[in-house]
Amino acid sequence: MFYKDLGIDLGTMFTRIADGTQVLLSEPTIVAIEVEDQKMVAVGQEARDMYGRVPENIEVVRPLKNGVIADYEITETLLSYLLQHVSGSMRIFRPRVMISVPNGITSVERRAVHEAVLEAGSRDASLIQQSLAAALGVDLPINSPSGNMVITLGGGCTEAAVMAMYGIVSAETLRLGGMELDEAIVNYVRRKYGVVIGQVTAEQLKVRIGAAVPQDTENSMEVQGQDQVTGLPRPVTLTTGEIVEALQEPLKAIIETGRRVLEKTPPELVADIIDRGVALCGGGALLRGIDKLLTKSLGIPAYLVDNPLTCVVEGAAKAIPMYNILRRKLPQV
Ligand SMILES: Nc1ncnc2c1ncn2[C@@H]1O[C@H](COP(=O)(O)OP(=O)(O)OP(=O)(O)O)[C@@H](O)[C@H]1O
Numbered sequence: 001m002f003y004k005d006l007g008i009d010l011g012t013m014f015t016r017i018a019d020g021t022q023v024l025l026s027e028p029t030i031v032a033i034e035v036e037d038q039k040m041v042a043v044g045q046e047a048r049d050m051y052g053r054v055p056e057n058i059e060v061v062r063p064l065k066n067g068v069i070a071d072y073e074i075t076e077t078l079l080s081y082l083l084q085h086v087s088g089s090m091r092i093f094r095p096r097v098m099i100s101v102p103n104g105i106t107s108v109e110r111r112a113v114h115e116a117v118l119e120a121g122s123r124d125a126s127l128i129q130q131s132l133a134a135a136l137g138v139d140l141p142i143n144s145p146s147g148n149m150v151i152t153l154g155g156g157c158t159e160a161a162v163m164a165m166y167g168i169v170s171a172e173t174l175r176l177g178g179m180e181l182d183e184a185i186v187n188y189v190r191r192k193y194g195v196v197i198g199q200v201t202a203e204q205l206k207v208r209i210g211a212a213v214p215q216d217t218e219n220s221m222e223v224q225g226q227d228q229v230t231g232l233p234r235p236v237t238l239t240t241g242e243i244v245e246a247l248q249e250p251l252k253a254i255i256e257t258g259r260r261v262l263e264k265t266p267p268e269l270v271a272d273i274i275d276r277g278v279a280l281c282g283g284g285a286l287l288r289g290i291d292k293l294l295t296k297s298l299g300i301p302a303y304l305v306d307n308p309l310t311c312v313v314e315g316a317a318k319a320i321p322m323y324n325i326l327r328r329k330l331p332q333v
């Protein structure tokens with residue numbers, strides 16, 4: 001048995017675990033349970049595959065909503081299963097954990113994360129703001145007194161933050177993310193065509209043909225839906241331009257979040273950010289043209305980082321040996 005330090009990113013859609021050298025695991029934040037006795041049936045990808053295809057006695061649950069724990073017991077079950085999973089055949093004796101949380105959540109919400117990860121079998125747990133973890137994960141020079149800006153576009157929340165000297169100078173957390181973008185597509189298709197499509201289908205449209213700004217080459221995709229009136233199956237074909245239109249409302253809220261952070265940031269730091277640009281992290285940063293949209297609307301060059309999906313968990317793991325430097329900047333529980 002040996003000790004190990006682990007970083008955890010407990011995301012609305014994916015939970016990721018890393019040690020100081022690599023990402024060890026990335027699984028959908030989903031658990032399938034038996035309704036009657038709340039017994040776990042499946043976790044992660046296996047549970048996700050069951051979504052919408054299970055008998056009545058089994059429920060498929062997402063225990064996080066918009067970046068915070070919505071179901072404590074199930075979150076704890078998920079974390080304890082995943083922690084056991086990474087320890088594999090070599091028994092890791094109760095790891096020390098650094099777990100990321102959105103910056104703008106309440107102390108009650110933070111305590112729930114702290115307690116869940118301790119109950120799940122860690123020896124010691126500290127929290128880190130996800131923006132700070134993301135900045136460490138993409139190697140921004142946040143040890144310096146100059147300003148660095150990150151926008152994390154997750155599945156359930158969006159966070160914009162300016163950091164300097166290992167601390168957060170100004171930040172905003174918006175409880176809206178990729179899932180709300182999918183919902184906007186569902187609503188758009190219902191309004192325009194009278195066809196109801198599922199969220200999984202909406203996400204596929206977003207990822208395969210979607211964009212944040214109009215594109216030179218239009219793609220199209222046919223999907224199956226249900227006629228709103230007759231309830232019968234009906235195919236509908238959507239184009240890139242239509243998805244762009246569908247996404248405008250939620251994207252506006254994301255832009256506003258970045259803008260409010262810049263407004264709160266001292267001018268010297270804003271000057272640094274204009275030079276360095278804004279790092280875009282999280283799965284939502286992969287939306288085509290989101291860098292262009294944010295560059296244009298914020299007046300600051302926005303760029304996609306190399307590791308948008310894993311930078312938060314990598315940064316959380318990196319933060320563990322830096323604990324003494326970071327201690328006073330981390331959220332208290
Ligand atoms: N190519 C893509 N284009 C657009 N969106 C994408 C793409 N790839 C992934 N996404 C979106 O990224 C989101 C998931 O991102 P991520 O894994 O960072 O979320 P999370 O960490 O689980 O959530 P959160 O941090 O908000 O709690 C999903 O909404 C997904 O649809």
Ligand SMILES: [Mg+2]
Nearest residue numbers: 011154282312
């Ligand atoms: Mg995330």
